[in-house]
Amino acid sequence: DTEVTQTPKHLVMGMTNKKSLKCEQHMGHRAMYWYKQKAKKPPELMFVYSYEKLSINESVPSRFSPECPNSSLLNLHLHALQPEDSALYLCASSQQGAGGYTFGSGTRLTVV
Amino acid sequence: EDQVTQSPEALRLQEGESSSLNCSYTVSGLRGLFWYRQDPGKGPEFLFTLYSAGEEKEKERLKATLTKKESFLHITAPKPEDSATYLCAVQSLLEYGNKLVFGAGTILRVKS
Numbered sequence: 537d538t539e540v541t542q543t544p545k546h547l548v549m550g551m552t553n554k555k556s557l558k559c560e561q562h563m564g565h566r567a568m569y570w571y572k573q574k575a576k577k578p579p580e581l582m583f584v585y586s587y588e589k590l591s592i593n594e595s596v597p598s599r600f601s602p603e604c605p606n607s608s609l610l611n612l613h614l615h616a617l618q619p620e621d622s623a624l625y626l627c628a629s630s631q632q633g634a635g636g637y638t639f640g641s642g643t644r645l646t647v648v
Numbered sequence: 649e650d651q652v653t654q655s656p657e658a659l660r661l662q663e664g665e666s667s668s669l670n671c672s673y674t675v676s677g678l679r680g681l682f683w684y685r686q687d688p689g690k691g692p693e694f695l696f697t698l699y700s701a702g703e704e705k706e707k708e709r710l711k712a713t714l715t716k717k718e719s720f721l722h723i724t725a726p727k728p729e730d731s732a733t734y735l736c737a738v739q740s741l742l743e744y745g746n747k748l749v750f751g752a753g754t755i756l757r758v759k760s
Contacts, residue, residue, distance in 0.1 A: 579692065581748065636680075637682070
């Protein structure tokens with residue numbers, strides 16, 4: 537299995553809702569990432585998990601809360617988002633320390 | 649601060665008209681330079697990784713090269729299905745993990 541699977545593919549949520557994005561990989565990668573991509577912009581790093589521990593938080597607002605329950609799963613919990621948080625959220629994984637990143641197809645999030 | 653600059657921002661080619669995309673970078677402790685292809689609304693698709701100056705890699709109509717300051721993605725006799733956004737990224741090793749920093753991308757349109 538050489539894929540990163542993200543669910544859901546599309547999500548519309550209100551500013552008072554709580555929702556979660558899910559990401560799963562079975563390649564044995566020990567580093568997992570959340571990226572945010574606005575339209576016509578490159579992906580921007582949000583969080584890095586290394587061996588299931590949060591190693592990098594790129595000053596992301598607390599309304600985004602990451603979680604890594606085990607080496608194959610990565611979640612992003614969303615609460616009280618703003619319309620400007622609407623974007624494509626990408627999950628990726630890689631071998632620790634080296635090698636290419638494998639990206640999922642993303643979750644298109646719309647905050648209304 | 650790590651920085652990646654891609655040029656041109658957009659490129660229109662006729663089918664069969666070869667050209668090159670440029671990626672210049674500044675990074676402390678380069679761990680690798682990556683090329684990705686991204687179709688609208690999808691996650692980036694891995695193309696190549698280059699690790700040292702002088703290295704070259706090929707895949708079908710694409711060839712990537714690397715110097716100490718820049719990388720080129722050469723497209724030979726492109727077809728309409730090569731139309732996509734091509735992203736260049738550098739990987740830098742941090743104290744608590746590694747990080748992939750993307751350039752803004754080149755939007756390629758190939759007309760038949």
